[in-house]
Amino acid sequence: MNTVLGNIVLETIKDRRSVRKYQNQQIKDEELKMIIEAGIYAPTANNDQPWHFTVIQNQKLIEHMNEEAKKSMQTSDVSWMREMGKNEKLNIFFHSPTVIVVSGRKTAISPLVDCCAAIQNMLLAAESMDIGTCWIGLAKFFFANPKNIEKLNIPEGYQPYYAVSIGYKTSPNNKGPERNKNVVNYIK
Numbered sequence: 001m002n003t004v005l006g007n008i009v010l011e012t013i014k015d016r017r018s019v020r021k022y023q024n025q026q027i028k029d030e031e032l033k034m035i036i037e038a039g040i041y042a043p044t045a046n047n048d049q050p051w052h053f054t055v056i057q058n059q060k061l062i063e064h065m066n067e068e069a070k071k072s073m074q075t076s077d078v079s080w081m082r083e084m085g086k087n088e089k090l091n092i093f094f095h096s097p098t099v100i101v102v103s104g105r106k107t108a109i110s111p112l113v114d115c116c117a118a119i120q121n122m123l124l125a126a127e128s129m130d131i132g133t134c135w136i137g138l139a140k141f142f143f144a145n146p147k148n149i150e151k152l153n154i155p156e157g158y159q160p161y162y163a164v165s166i167g168y169k170t171s172p173n174n175k176g177p178e179r180n181k182n183v184v185n186y187i188k
């Protein structure tokens with residue numbers, strides 16, 4: 001049993017945190033390539049591999065996406081979401097130098113689940129290189145407007161689900177939230 005390698009993987013899984021502060025410096029292309037490679041090696045239903053990754057390193061576009069998402073948040077039915085949208089200090093991507101939008105092929109069996117598996121792989125690959133990431137569900141507010149989706153040149157038939165912010169960390173990871181216990185039962 002290879003517990004040494006297993007422990008390294010488990011440590012990476014447990015050490016990963018949602019990083020919400022980044023250095024301005026762009027990550028290296030080689031690192032980016034490894035992160036995407038981890039994504040495309042995720043398992044998929046029916047081996048559909050129904051994903052598309054839009055790598056955005058254009059700061060103007062990232063800022064535009066942030067502004068558009070916040071505008072849309074201000075029209076939410078949920079009052080705290082409206083308040084977040086009005087928060088001038090909030091940048092939903094935390095000013096990360098790279099944002100990856102993950103889109104799924106609508107005709108696949110379970111594109112959303114498959115894309116989520118790819119995202120988690122990418123977060124872990126980044127952590128293994130000490131690169132920070134955050135899964136950005138709030139990007140949905142940008143995708144809510146079809147005109148915004150057009151700005152991303154996503155292939156026909158694909159739906160953007162989530163974004164991931166990526167960049168070098170400014171400080172070591174904190175401990176992170178405690179995990180709930182008692183979530184397992186065994187049947188032997």
Ligand SMILES: Cc1cc2nc3c(=O)[nH]c(=O)nc-3n(C[C@H](O)[C@H](O)[C@H](O)COP(=O)(O)O)c2cc1C
Pocket residue numbers: 016017018019020134135136137138139176177
């Ligand atoms: C589907 C999904 C959407 C998320 N969206 C956001 C988001 O928009 N902004 C954010 O700061 N964190 C977001 N997160 C990160 C969670 O807040 C975070 O994973 C959780 O608080 C646990 O912290 P940890 O990632 O450091 O373990 C999202 C996570 C998931 C899985």
